[in-house]
Amino acid sequence: MAFSDKSKELRGEKKITQAQLAQAINLSRSCISMIEIGKNEPTATTLIAYAKYFGVSADYLLGLEDDFGVKEAEKSLRAYDQHELTDRQQVDLLKMYKLLTEIQKAQVFGYVLALLEEAGVNVKSVLGH
Numbered sequence: 001m002a003f004s005d006k007s008k009e010l011r012g013e014k015k016i017t018q019a020q021l022a023q024a025i026n027l028s029r030s031c032i033s034m035i036e037i038g039k040n041e042p043t044a045t046t047l048i049a050y051a052k053y054f055g056v057s058a059d060y061l062l063g064l065e066d067d068f069g070v071k072e073a074e075k076s077l078r079a080y081d082q083h084e085l086t087d088r089q090q091v092d093l094l095k096m097y098k099l100l101t102e103i104q105k106a107q108v109f110g111y112v113l114a115l116l117e118e119a120g121v122n123v124k125s126v127l128g129h
Helices: 003-014 018-025 029-036 044-054 072-081 087-098 102-118 123-127
Strands: none
Touching (some): 003 018, 018 044
16 A cells, blocks of 8 residues: 555544644645645655654555554565475476576575565574574
């Protein structure tokens, strides 16, 4: 959900107008309006003001976590946990990997590490190092 939608939703839950929100977080009503119609993106200061006023995290406002504080990247990893590779898929994957050159293998390894780090996975703990 876009920030503009989150703003409208949170205002609706509190049953306040754009003018009331603007006054509460020290912005103009037109600034709130422009954010809510998607013409403007919030500044960092505005994002912090929203988070404090509504009692939510900036990550939630930006769509990086759900209502329960679960990071979207973690959800993706959990989805993979539920879709474990079959024995046959593991064998096939290993066969394909073995066909790669050493440089390609290094590239694949680097790419997988980057994906995991981006998702916030502690690779060393997963591998037991």
